[in-house]
Amino acid sequence: MVGLADLNGDEITELLDRAVEFRRLADERALPSPLAGATVGNLFFENSTRTRNSFRLAAKRLGAETVEFTEVGSSVAKGETVADTVRTIEALGVDLMVIRHGSPGVPHRLREFVTSGLLNAGDGTHEHPTQALIDLLSLRDAFSQEGTGESLAGKTVTVVGDILHSRVARSNIHGLRALGARVLVCGPSTLLPRQLPGAEFFTDLDAALAQSDAVNLLRVQFERQRGAFFPSPAEYYRLFGMTQTRLTRSGRDPWVLAPGPINRGIELSSEVADGPRSLILKQVANGVFIRMACLATLMEARR
Amino acid sequence: MVGLADLNGDEITELLDRAVEFRRLADERALPSPLAGATVGNLFFENSTRTRNSFRLAAKRLGAETVEFTEVGSSVAKGETVADTVRTIEALGVDLMVIRHGSPGVPHRLREFVTSGLLNAGDGTHEHPTQALIDLLSLRDAFSQEGTGESLAGKTVTVVGDILHSRVARSNIHGLRALGARVLVCGPSTLLPRQLPGAEFFTDLDAALAQSDAVNLLRVQFERQRGAFFPSPAEYYRLFGMTQTRLTRSGRDPWVLAPGPINRGIELSSEVADGPRSLILKQVANGVFIRMACLATLMEARR
Amino acid sequence: MVGLADLNGDEITELLDRAVEFRRLADERALPSPLAGATVGNLFFENSTRTRNSFRLAAKRLGAETVEFTEVGSSVAKGETVADTVRTIEALGVDLMVIRHGSPGVPHRLREFVTSGLLNAGDGTHEHPTQALIDLLSLRDAFSQEGTGESLAGKTVTVVGDILHSRVARSNIHGLRALGARVLVCGPSTLLPRQLPGAEFFTDLDAALAQSDAVNLLRVQFERQRGAFFPSPAEYYRLFGMTQTRLTRSGRDPWVLAPGPINRGIELSSEVADGPRSLILKQVANGVFIRMACLATLMEARR
Structure with a gap:
């Protein structure tokens, strides 16, 4: 999911309902593992400890392994394009990728280069x-x-x-x-x-x-x-x-x-x-469940 | 546990005995998972690769998931208070928090702000x-x-x-x-x-x-x-x-x-x-088991 | 394994065959856990996001826990020798160590100091x-x-x-x-x-x-x-x-x-x-399986 603009009201409501369901299961310490055996890449080209941790925790609690990547500043300066970095991480065996980048439209454009499910974690001034x-x-x-x-x-x-x-x-x-x-x-x-x-x-x-x-x-x-x-x-x-x-x-x-x-x-x-x-703190708590809902939905779409 | 000064001789001996028990079980490759389903926050406001790794490994080996947070320098400079940072991490769904901070008394004071179990990993010149x-x-x-x-x-x-x-x-x-x-x-x-x-x-x-x-x-x-x-x-x-x-x-x-x-x-x-x-090296090896004993004891106190 | 120069053609072929076998099992989502209960230290004295992630993912997918260590620059400057750093990490309970270092021969020399299995992830201009x-x-x-x-x-x-x-x-x-x-x-x-x-x-x-x-x-x-x-x-x-x-x-x-x-x-x-x-991308994908083969082989040699 690259932008909320792609989703209509029913699709948004479905994601919210799914987050509520994960929240209920977590309270009962009965979370399922729909991401077991899957690997989630957490690619932050712009840093954010809290958002990164929220995505990582959501992925891990649903059974996934994660690959963390942080590149503050331009990777072009090191001679590698963003597309090459992302394709390389995908080649490690990643199924889903969470991407934050400082430039608007980067996650959208990366869809041409990868086959993994993409989740936009913030692209410049565009979407979050x-x-x-x-x-x-x-x-x-x-x-x-x-x-x-x-x-x-x-x-x-x-x-x-x-x-x-x-x-x-x-x-x-x-x-x-x-x-x-x-x-x-x-x-x-x-x-x-x-x-x-x-x-x-x-x-x-x-x-x-x-x-x-x-x-x-x-x-x-x-x-x-x-x-x-x-x-x-x-x-x-x-x-x-x-x-x-x-x-x-x-x-x-x-x-x-x-x-x-x-x-x-x-x-x-x-x-x-x-x-x-x-x-404010309820937003943080809901964050992990919203990310679980998005990751699980994206994974199903791939299978 | 915020300071050793809170514990009497019997309580200290109990923690040492528990560490010895975890050491024995690890030798037999029969460690239990008393922290399964729990999340441990590893919050280092002052860096230390070895202490952080020791706590992280203790938590993971007992079945917990971990959230890592490093903030070198003052988070106040970024406009967020330490209490807000800690409450935000707790809101991610953290059950126990390991905290190292450069100022004496910080873990003690944080007890007013969070309900998670707190483990002091060193606070300034005060306690470790x-x-x-x-x-x-x-x-x-x-x-x-x-x-x-x-x-x-x-x-x-x-x-x-x-x-x-x-x-x-x-x-x-x-x-x-x-x-x-x-x-x-x-x-x-x-x-x-x-x-x-x-x-x-x-x-x-x-x-x-x-x-x-x-x-x-x-x-x-x-x-x-x-x-x-x-x-x-x-x-x-x-x-x-x-x-x-x-x-x-x-x-x-x-x-x-x-x-x-x-x-x-x-x-x-x-x-x-x-x-x-x-x-010296025996201290490092014992470190993981002592931290297991503290985390497991703190978790039981919460349940 | 410190260098390829230690291995003859048959031993190399065996590692390649083993990697192919892990690749087949991963495709079938049927990877075994030969490293369950083991801890792999990922010691990078010279940084490399992609190689580090490849080793970490290989270890985790085979069931191991990992300890990450990055020391860019000389640890001697902080008063600790490389041998002390490595022995300290081993004392945390590490079974296998992956080591990258800027100086040729470091992994070879460390064999005198540790009993863990050592895997060279690049030593200066020497071997990779x-x-x-x-x-x-x-x-x-x-x-x-x-x-x-x-x-x-x-x-x-x-x-x-x-x-x-x-x-x-x-x-x-x-x-x-x-x-x-x-x-x-x-x-x-x-x-x-x-x-x-x-x-x-x-x-x-x-x-x-x-x-x-x-x-x-x-x-x-x-x-x-x-x-x-x-x-x-x-x-x-x-x-x-x-x-x-x-x-x-x-x-x-x-x-x-x-x-x-x-x-x-x-x-x-x-x-x-x-x-x-x-x-190029096939090399990246094969990387994880080659590292699985090396880690699993090294672990068997230790048991």
Whole structure:
């Protein structure tokens, strides 16, 4: 699975249901081994300890062996193309490959070169499909627990922050729309794209919050940002940081998602991060099960 | 287990006995899998290939899956607190966590944030409980082999070197005292603390050796030392280095421990390191079994 | 196994046959676990993601646990000798050790210090025995598929490139000769040794090709080369790069091996690398099975 844009609502729901089933089996310490005898390549051309560990653990718990590959920086500099690196790892006997790469479209393009099942773990500013599935499942859990039913249809979710550069935003918007939710995006006007089909634009967070059942707070990526898109972290926090005051003022008590790692005092206050509406740690826990569902589904498609 | 100071003599003896039992079963290639289905997080905020491998191997051999995390330098610099990192890893589905951190007290403090079982793999200059257990077991094996019984009661052990900054020294002294041994500490006066309950101070190694059944040679950590605590490595070796001449001169033939990695020609001569009284490689072998005992005990406490 | 020079033709053939057997069982998803309960140390004092992964995967698929160790640069700088590092890792309970080191003869010398089975994964410019076995098996497969029988006896193989510094060349020449092949070496005269028993020297690639059933294209190691052994990559490509024109001109359609990672446009053109005579990805796939054969054979020798 290279992008969430390839999947319709039914296919997304099937993956979420499957993740819930793996979660139930894990709780009962009765996980099956649908990947026994299979090898999963974990190829990170851009590093991420937490996402890598989540995929690795999902693969191992379902019985697979893993091959880890990290290439920070360009492999072209060492004289090997990305396609050659990936084909070489496939030749080791890999059945499924998880790929993260800094350039948009790389996993898509690699489909011409390999026959293994491909799972996109984030490609530049393009897509991050498993993160979106995690967010959808965490929202479904939360709404269901609230007694309003697990359906996302008719709910309003606001994605906050650097919409322009975020693959999480892009995949989320597609997934939320496919499940019938209304999507608002809100951030500094310098970090909003010119257009984004399916999303309504806000630059005033309080106005967006007044209509939201949930908010998804994108990470401010100081390590990536080159330009000066906003004056300072303090300025960002004042305008777009989620505080308890702001949540209460909205009169709607929305659920709070954040793909992390979070910056306390920038995207949100500690009170919100550790508060009763925060789904942050539940997102991490769901991550392993979403990845199990994707790996198992991809493996079946190959057999 | 966060520190050896939490355990009394009986509890320490129980862990040593359990390690011996795992060692016997490993020799018979009949190790059980008390950690089957469990996940152990191996969190090293300060790197150590050998300690990390020892814990990982202990966990895997008892049937666990592991999650590896290395963060050299401050994670606060990347905007995430240590508590958030640890809670995120726990949320992946981790049951037990092994934690090494450069600051004293971190594992202790993390108990407020996580519900997983915590095992301290070294916290700054504070404690390194599994290393102390390894040293105790290696001494018990040696005394037992000598025919004087495995008890440490009444034996005299000298810890040599940088007592001031050593977590190994601190954990060792507690463990040795709890099992009834007399403890001497010996090193340059600049590297001795002002006071250390339970230990007798020496600056003359020969005087300490004349009363010792065993010596534990702390590693000179050139990579950490900032000040000038002793004039030169040669000077250190002349005053505190263990040589065969010095061992013979003591008239007691003491057992030699060293937590390693050793510096030949600084803490000890090659003749001593490779000699019949050296327990260095036995300490490494016991390390895996001590860690098995700690992990299995911690897992039972959680169930 | 420290070098291919230790093995005669029958012993080499036995390893190749065993690899083929593991390959057949893997295809049937019926691999046995001859290394169950064993621990394999993967010690790379010089880094190589692909070779390390190949050994690790071979060990894991046969049921072993692995201990990974990477020490780039000199461990002596940290005060520990290579022998101490290796003995410490062995003491963790390791049964077999895979060792790559930048200095020729290190695995050979380590035999004095450890009792584990040792497998050389490349020692400086000396030997790289498993790569040679991979090349032999890939050639045997290719000749067999061609219908000329799998025997290498009477075949002519040309090794092209930096013969002077290549451990792959050295191991290949021994293996090819042991199985009855004729060996030509071809490269810039600055990169040919003064003498090389068993090989015939060429500096004109077309002359060598006119007599060859296969060519083995050594990697140009820009990262290692200190002197100026040839004017420029373009010059190298013009004289020694394998192109389709050159292959066709030879009138022999030789098989093409390359131990990789390949530099497209330097050792060979993309057309050749991806062409029907290229064995490059088959070499990678055979790598895992050759390593399985070596590990299993070494383990039996120990029991």
